[in-house]
Amino acid sequence: MASVKSISVLGSTGSIGRQALDVVDSFPDRFRVVALACRSSAEEIILQARRFRPQLVAVEEEKAAKTVRETLGRDGMQVVVGSEGIAECAVLPGADIVVAAAAGVAGLAPVWEAVRAGKTVALANKEPLVVAGHLIVMEAARSGSHILPVDSEHSAIFQSLLGQRRESVARVLLTASGGAFRDLDQVALARVTPQQALAHPTWKMGPKVTVDSATLMNKGLELIEARWLFDLRPDMLDVVLHRESIVHSLVEFVDGSVIAHLARPDMRLPIQFALSYPERLPRGDPPPDLAELGGLHFERFDTQRWPCVGLARKAIETGGTAPAALNAGDEVAVEWFLQGKVTFSAIPRIIEHAVTTHEVGAGESVEELLAVDRRVRDVLEEGPARWTS
Amino acid sequence: MASVKSISVLGSTGSIGRQALDVVDSFPDRFRVVALACRSSAEEIILQARRFRPQLVAVEEEKAAKTVRETLGRDGMQVVVGSEGIAECAVLPGADIVVAAAAGVAGLAPVWEAVRAGKTVALANKEPLVVAGHLIVMEAARSGSHILPVDSEHSAIFQSLLGQRRESVARVLLTASGGAFRDLDQVALARVTPQQALAHPTWKMGPKVTVDSATLMNKGLELIEARWLFDLRPDMLDVVLHRESIVHSLVEFVDGSVIAHLARPDMRLPIQFALSYPERLPRGDPPPDLAELGGLHFERFDTQRWPCVGLARKAIETGGTAPAALNAGDEVAVEWFLQGKVTFSAIPRIIEHAVTTHEVGAGESVEELLAVDRRVRDVLEEGPARWTS
Numbered sequence: 001m002a003s004v005k006s007i008s009v010l011g012s013t014g015s016i017g018r019q020a021l022d023v024v025d026s027f028p029d030r031f032r033v034v035a036l037a038c039r040s041s042a043e044e045i046i047l048q049a050r051r052f053r054p055q056l057v058a059v060e061e062e063k064a065a066k067t068v069r070e071t072l073g074r075d076g077m078q079v080v081v082g083s084e085g086i087a088e089c090a091v092l093p094g095a096d097i098v099v100a101a102a103a104g105v106a107g108l109a110p111v112w113e114a115v116r117a118g119k120t121v122a123l124a125n126k127e128p129l130v131v132a133g134h135l136i137v138m139e140a141a142r143s144g145s146h147i148l149p150v151d152s153e154h155s156a157i158f159q160s161l162l163g164q165r166r167e168s169v170a171r172v173l174l175t176a177s178g179g180a181f182r183d184l185d186q187v188a189l190a191r192v193t194p195q196q197a198l199a200h201p202t203w204k205m206g207p208k209v210t211v212d213s214a215t216l217m218n219k220g221l222e223l224i225e226a227r228w229l230f231d232l233r234p235d236m237l238d239v240v241l242h243r244e245s246i247v248h249s250l251v252e253f254v255d256g257s258v259i260a261h262l263a264r265p266d267m268r269l270p271i272q273f274a275l276s277y278p279e280r281l282p283r284g285d286p287p288p289d290l291a292e293l294g295g296l297h298f299e300r301f302d303t304q305r306w307p308c309v310g311l312a313r314k315a316i317e318t319g320g321t322a323p324a325a326l327n328a329g330d331e332v333a334v335e336w337f338l339q340g341k342v343t344f345s346a347i348p349r350i351i352e353h354a355v356t357t358h359e360v361g362a363g364e365s366v367e368e369l370l371a372v373d374r375r376v377r378d379v380l381e382e383g384p385a386r387w388t389s
Numbered sequence: 390m391a392s393v394k395s396i397s398v399l400g401s402t403g404s405i406g407r408q409a410l411d412v413v414d415s416f417p418d419r420f421r422v423v424a425l426a427c428r429s430s431a432e433e434i435i436l437q438a439r440r441f442r443p444q445l446v447a448v449e450e451e452k453a454a455k456t457v458r459e460t461l462g463r464d465g466m467q468v469v470v471g472s473e474g475i476a477e478c479a480v481l482p483g484a485d486i487v488v489a490a491a492a493g494v495a496g497l498a499p500v501w502e503a504v505r506a507g508k509t510v511a512l513a514n515k516e517p518l519v520v521a522g523h524l525i526v527m528e529a530a531r532s533g534s535h536i537l538p539v540d541s542e543h544s545a546i547f548q549s550l551l552g553q554r555r556e557s558v559a560r561v562l563l564t565a566s567g568g569a570f571r572d573l574d575q576v577a578l579a580r581v582t583p584q585q586a587l588a589h590p591t592w593k594m595g596p597k598v599t600v601d602s603a604t605l606m607n608k609g610l611e612l613i614e615a616r617w618l619f620d621l622r623p624d625m626l627d628v629v630l631h632r633e634s635i636v637h638s639l640v641e642f643v644d645g646s647v648i649a650h651l652a653r654p655d656m657r658l659p660i661q662f663a664l665s666y667p668e669r670l671p672r673g674d675p676p677p678d679l680a681e682l683g684g685l686h687f688e689r690f691d692t693q694r695w696p697c698v699g700l701a702r703k704a705i706e707t708g709g710t711a712p713a714a715l716n717a718g719d720e721v722a723v724e725w726f727l728q729g730k731v732t733f734s735a736i737p738r739i740i741e742h743a744v745t746t747h748e749v750g751a752g753e754s755v756e757e758l759l760a761v762d763r764r765v766r767d768v769l770e771e772g773p774a775r776w777t778s
Contacts, residue, residue, distance in 0.1 A: 163552020290687035298679035
């Protein structure tokens with residue numbers, strides 16, 4: 001009989017967290033939820049906790065935590081609070097897999113704790129590897145922690161590399177749908193609204209990720225993640241446009257072979273794979289029907305048009321604290337854009353400013369990297385005014 | 390330092406054999422030819438032997454063998470003759486890999502000997518698995534022989550299955566370019582000439598294989614091979630049309646994932662992979678440029694239009710000696726077509742006649758299977774006249 005895996009979900013009320021719980025729900029004989037954590041969505045985490053009966057519930061925000069504790073306390077569940085509470089879910093001895101699906105750099109500290117504790121981490125949260133990839137891979141090697149990517153692109157690369165030798169890999173191509181604005185010209189691009197940016201053609205995601213997907217910064221962040229997940233030199237990474245979002249990435253080998261992973265664009269698939277690995281569990285929905293689709297299309301990626309990818313590539317090459325500054329700049333810029341304070345085309349300029357004005361350090365500890373993150377935000381706190389021209 | 394693999398090439402003067410020698414030639418530090426065998430191409434095998442200096446040269450046909458012996462004897466090389474000579478090359482103790490690239494059912498006996506001797510067989514010759522797949526896989530399991538496919542489709546499947554669990558496989562899709570006549574209607578199809586049939590749009594191959602590729606019987610034979618190579622039930626095998634011949638096959642998994650192998654259509658690539666496996670060796674020509682290609686296209690396979698695939702599928706389901714009869718029927722039909730004795734559309738009718746009129750046996754020995762092969766040919770020897778109407 002197959003064993004039941006115990007899952008701790010960090011960021012359970014976000015888009016990925018909810019889909020992870022969907023997957024757990026589909027395989028009650030294979031997965032069990034032992035911990036749930038969120039930032040502040042009291043109402044939803046209460047519903048989730050009542051459904052999945054975890055042993056531990058963590059809520060970061062104090063007021064929300066109080067509400068949750070009052071309600072779930074009566075059901076006999078343990079509710080913990082603050083970042084210490086989240087960290088408790090990340091290192092819970094009873095958890096086989098920690099799903100890291102928090103949003104933003106806030107997810108770094110609990111992922112770091114989970115890796116230090118030698119956990120298997122199903123990693124959806126981009127920022128931990130973007131900001132602190134060099135530290136995380138070193139620490140994982142020491143602790144024996146396994147990091148399984150949940151992103152569709154990285155899951156595709158992971159699956160395409162199974163059974164292959166590391167030294168046979170020549171290049172990894174991440175596919176990009178091109179985001180919401182792939183067909184707009186530069187003038188129209190400068191004028192797009194947050195509302196337009198939030199309507200992604202294929203994937204349903206949170207607002208920050210959706211805007212990153214429209215600026216193509218998501219692809220830049222994914223290049224940084226891929227660099228650490230698969231130990232690839234920056235020049236071994238590239239991007240190709242692929243509108244259909246069916247081919248989720250490709251690996252090129254030294255002999256001219258290419259292995260590609262295809263699937264319908266549904267985040268539950270890479271989530272499920274990370275949870276079930278090395279097994280695969282049957283899903284109701286079939287694989288993509290290629291004859292029905294007719295064609296899969298590819299276009300060269302235009303680095304001039306999408307400067308964010310070039311900025312990310314430069315940050316990988318610089319290394320140290322550069323990716324942390326890039327990431328902080330992007331978080332601030334996207335927030336301002338969503339608040340209507342800056343235009344879409346100001347986003348890469350703000351990010352570039354953040355990276356070039358910060359003093360690059362070695363980034364030798366998580367604390368140093370988080371300090372860089374705060375410093376970049378502080379510098380940008382002079383406000384969005386200068387970017388509105 | 391990497392070790393040098395010793396290669397014995399059966400069918401060295403054919404299309405695959407020559408390309409195998411090209412590959413060996415590209416990596417003199419990795420491969421060494423220890424034996425060459427052909428049917429009757431004295432002149433070419435003499436040139437090959439002078440270039441590669443094998444310890445053993447086999448020529449099946451006596452007259453050609455005599456010429457070769459007279460010439461190479463002076464160079465101090467050992468030349469053996471007849472099917473015993475070929476078998477000697479198949480079991481040569483010094484050979485690490487036997488490349489089985491003979492044409493037709495004639496290749497079965499030496500492949501059987503190589504498998505019995507526990508050799509690693511790089512298998513290009515379709516007929517051994519088509520005719521005697523059930524015996525060969527059992528014998529390989531006993532002797533410890535490894536069979537590495539050389540066909541681009543099976544190499545693609547083999548590469549897509551690396552690192553995957555057998556029980557995760559849902560379905561295997563072989564891609565078919567559609568052959569030379571993919572766009573002809575039934576009337577035009579009935580009238581095509583041998584010359585037209587020999588002009589394949591993407592692959593350069595021998596005449597029999599090229600006609601099989603035009604009738605789609607090659608895909609039928611490949612289904613049978615895949616059934617044995619990868620231990621798949623017939624209902625787990627299917628065909629999809631893909632004109633570009635870039636995606637060489639796809640494996641669908643139970644979770645809705647698909648792994649595909651892509652490469653430029655160049656036989657040297659799967660040949661090289663079979664020789665270098667589990668390593669990959671660098672080739673000068675790069676992987677396909679998807680952005681330059683623009684698109685990869687897929688169409689549903691029309692089983693009505695291409696009856697040969699259905700005949701092959703039925704033969705797998707019947708099992709025993711049925712695939713041997715199918716194969717013999719195809720060899721005779723293609724020969725008659727190339728001689729201008731029957732029309733293109735008579736080919737599947739001749740094959741069907743061969744299969745349905747033969748008495749299905751269990752096929753418990755290679756001898757029994759070869760007897761079926763001869764019996765079908767004898768029955769058809771009544772001549773092509775009845776198929777010309």
